[in-house]
Amino acid sequence: MKAAVLFKPNEPMQILECELDPPKAFEVRVKMKATGVCQSDWHVINGDWPTPMPVVPGHEAAGQVLECGPGVVTVKPGDHVVFSFRPHCGRCIYCSQGRTVLCIGRASVPPGALYDGTLRLKHKGQGINQMARIGTFAEEVVVPEEMVVPIRKDMPWAQAALVGCCVATGVGAVTRHAKIEAGASVLVIGCGGVGLNAIQGAVLSGARRIVAADILDNKLEMARTFGATHTVNTATDNDAVKKVKEYSGGLGVDYAFDAVSIERTQALAFDSLAPGGHAVAVGISAPQVKASYSPFMMVFQEKKVSGTFYGSVRPDLDFPVLVDHYMNKRLNLDALISRTYRLEEINEGVKRMLAGEVARGVVVFD
Numbered sequence: 001m002k003a004a005v006l007f008k009p010n011e012p013m014q015i016l017e018c019e020l021d022p023p024k025a026f027e028v029r030v031k032m033k034a035t036g037v038c039q040s041d042w043h044v045i046n047g048d049w050p051t052p053m054p055v056v057p058g059h060e061a062a063g064q065v066l067e068c069g070p071g072v073v074t075v076k077p078g079d080h081v082v083f084s085f086r087p088h089c090g091r092c093i094y095c096s097q098g099r100t101v102l103c104i105g106r107a108s109v110p111p112g113a114l115y116d117g118t119l120r121l122k123h124k125g126q127g128i129n130q131m132a133r134i135g136t137f138a139e140e141v142v143v144p145e146e147m148v149v150p151i152r153k154d155m156p157w158a159q160a161a162l163v164g165c166c167v168a169t170g171v172g173a174v175t176r177h178a179k180i181e182a183g184a185s186v187l188v189i190g191c192g193g194v195g196l197n198a199i200q201g202a203v204l205s206g207a208r209r210i211v212a213a214d215i216l217d218n219k220l221e222m223a224r225t226f227g228a229t230h231t232v233n234t235a236t237d238n239d240a241v242k243k244v245k246e247y248s249g250g251l252g253v254d255y256a257f258d259a260v261s262i263e264r265t266q267a268l269a270f271d272s273l274a275p276g277g278h279a280v281a282v283g284i285s286a287p288q289v290k291a292s293y294s295p296f297m298m299v300f301q302e303k304k305v306s307g308t309f310y311g312s313v314r315p316d317l318d319f320p321v322l323v324d325h326y327m328n329k330r331l332n333l334d335a336l337i338s339r340t341y342r343l344e345e346i347n348e349g350v351k352r353m354l355a356g357e358v359a360r361g362v363v364v365f366d
Helices: 039-044 159-177 195-205 217-225 240-247 263-272 295-300 315-325 343-354
Strands: 002-005 014-017 027-037 061-068 080-083 121-123 126-130 141-143 148-151 185-189 209-213 229-234 253-258 272-279 304-307 335-341 360-364
Touching: 014 315, 014 343, 027 159, 027 343, 039 209, 039 343, 061 148, 061 159, 080 159, 080 315, 121 141, 141 343, 148 315, 159 195, 159 253, 159 263, 159 335, 185 195, 185 263, 195 217, 195 253, 209 217, 209 240, 217 229, 229 240, 240 263, 253 263, 263 272, 335 343, 343 360
Parallel strands: 185 209, 185 253, 209 229, 253 272, 272 304, 335 360
Antiparallel strands: 002 014, 027 061, 027 141, 027 360, 061 080, 080 148, 121 126
C-alpha cells in the first residue's frame, strides 16, 4: 500500500510503498476512499503543531472497513465509515458528560501511535506515525474502532469525507456549540471549508442575516452561494467592524464565528458583536497566537467569548445526521469540493489550499 509520508516539517510529502500490520484488539483496517486536504494538515506539515516524525498527515476522510480485530462490535467488514479524529474512551469525565471531543482517557498514549503505544505503519522497517492516530493520506489504515463512525452506504465518498472535519466543525460550531436562535444575526470570518459550513449551519438554524468576511473576493462569492446575505472584504474595507454593524441593523451581530483565529480576526469577531453577543473561536491557531479583548466592553455590554473544538459535536450521533442532511438536500456538500486529486498529487493539493484557490480539495482513491 502507498502512503504520503512527511519526514521533516516544511518538506514535500513522499509517496512511499509501506507495510501495514493487521489490526489488534479493538482496531479496524480501513480501505481509504476519499480524504480532504485541510488547514489542520498544514499545521502538521509546517511544524506549527509539534508532531513525531515521520508521520502520515490527513484526518478528514471516509472509507470501507476491510478487517476487524478481536473485540470490535460497532462496525463489521464492508461497512462505510467516516473517520473521527478525536478519541472517545467512553469512561473519562468528559465522555461521561457527552462532551466526547474533550476526551482525556487516551492522553497518556504517545501522539501518532495507536492506543497500545505501538505503530502499525512501517516503511523498510521504520515505524511511521499517524496524524491524530488515523493518518488518512494513505491507501489503507489501521485505527482504533472508536475513531470510525458507520454511515449509510448511499452517501458519496468524497462528500462523506468532508463530514469528518470541516462539515462537523463548521455546522457544529453554530448548531451544537452556540445553539443560535432562529432570526439571529451572524458573522462568519474566514470562508474556507469550515467557514462555509458555519454559514450553512446558520442557514439550517434560521439566521436572518449572515455576514461573511474574508480577504479574497472569490471566497466571498462562494460564501453567497452557501447562504451569506452580505459580505465584507477585510483586506480592502477600511472599517470592517462598521460595515458589519451596518449590515446587521446598527448594533452588531448576535453571534460571530471566527474560522481563522488569529489576533486580528479575534478582534473583529469581538468588536462586531452587539451587546449580549457571543463570539466563538472555531479555527485552530498556532499555539503562540494571542488575542486581545476589552474587558471593559465585555463586562459593560455582557459580551461572551468561547471556543469550540471540532464544533463540539458528538461524532457517533452527529455524523449520521449530517449525512442525512446532505442526502435530504439540507446541506450543500457538492459545491464544497473544488478539486479532486490522486494521492500522488497531495503536495499540489496543499499548495492550492494555501493559495486560497479551493473551498476543499479532496484526494479520491480507486
